[in-house]
Amino acid sequence: MRTPLVIGNWKMYGTLAEARALATGIRDGLTQLPHVEAVLCPPFTALAAVGEILAKSPIGLGAQNCHDEAAGPHTGEISPTMLLELGARTILLGHSERRREMGETDELINRKVRAVLAHGGTPVLCVGETEDERRQGLTFTTVEGQLRAGLAGVGAEDVPRIVLAYEPIWAIGTGVNATPAQAAEVHGYLRGLVSELASKEVAQGVRVLYGGSVKPENAHALLGQPEIDGALVGGASLNAQSFLAIVRNSARTGGAAKGD
Numbered sequence: 001m002r003t004p005l006v007i008g009n010w011k012m013y014g015t016l017a018e019a020r021a022l023a024t025g026i027r028d029g030l031t032q033l034p035h036v037e038a039v040l041c042p043p044f045t046a047l048a049a050v051g052e053i054l055a056k057s058p059i060g061l062g063a064q065n066c067h068d069e070a071a072g073p074h075t076g077e078i079s080p081t082m083l084l085e086l087g088a089r090t091i092l093l094g095h096s097e098r099r100r101e102m103g104e105t106d107e108l109i110n111r112k113v114r115a116v117l118a119h120g121g122t123p124v125l126c127v128g129e130t131e132d133e134r135r136q137g138l139t140f141t142t143v144e145g146q147l148r149a150g151l152a153g154v155g156a157e158d159v160p161r162i163v164l165a166y167e168p169i170w171a172i173g174t175g176v177n178a179t180p181a182q183a184a185e186v187h188g189y190l191r192g193l194v195s196e197l198a199s200k201e202v203a204q205g206v207r208v209l210y211g212g213s214v215k216p217e218n219a220h221a222l223l224g225q226p227e228i229d230g231a232l233v234g235g236a237s238l239n240a241q242s243f244l245a246i247v248r249n250s251a252r253t254g255g256a257a258k259g260d
């Protein structure tokens, strides 16, 4: 029974006033969340304010990154414990923008995954291939390497606490989403790997989200795939009505029956 999960990644967008207005609009439109979970990941500067707005709602708070240590001389960094103190339990790790722009390696991402687990949070491990890799037939090789490295040293008992996000880089922010069949194929492959790394039972419970130009118009078809357990939404999460439509679509199509 995998409850669909929709995460809004606001990236580096929004003043505090804009973040408050967006969070309020989403909260007011989602007073009930049957058979779906929703999480908002605002910029760090807006976490406390958005956390207050979401406090009595069913919507969760998350963050876009964290350091792998609880504290230390790391100027400009934010630790998992600082995020958890603010109520941000779901933490995106290994987003392709950070891999590319900040040089984050699989090894660093793995340390972050283990740190978030150790502090009781939910890591969302992002994997995905470039356009060239897909063209060269290297999609599975790429995501397998990222998944194996990201989960290295994670005990089978902790794997169920992890969320995976398949985000083909060519689909992020481009308006060109993976087709439902393309996404489902990779999701199935990832689930097979989790089955090998942990167990079949664990793999059946792990949520694999799709990310890459998810919009209200394509959410229904993508989330209707049994292998797609929700969405990681960038651009369309910056508009309350779009995000609400995606969440509603995933509740309707995802239902509570996945993984049966």
Ligand code: PEP
Pocket: 009, 167, 171, 172, 173, 174, 175, 211, 212, 213, 214, 232, 233, 234, 235, 236
């Ligand atoms: C993302 O940033 O994770 C993402 C999927 O962005 P977009 O929805 O804009 O493609």
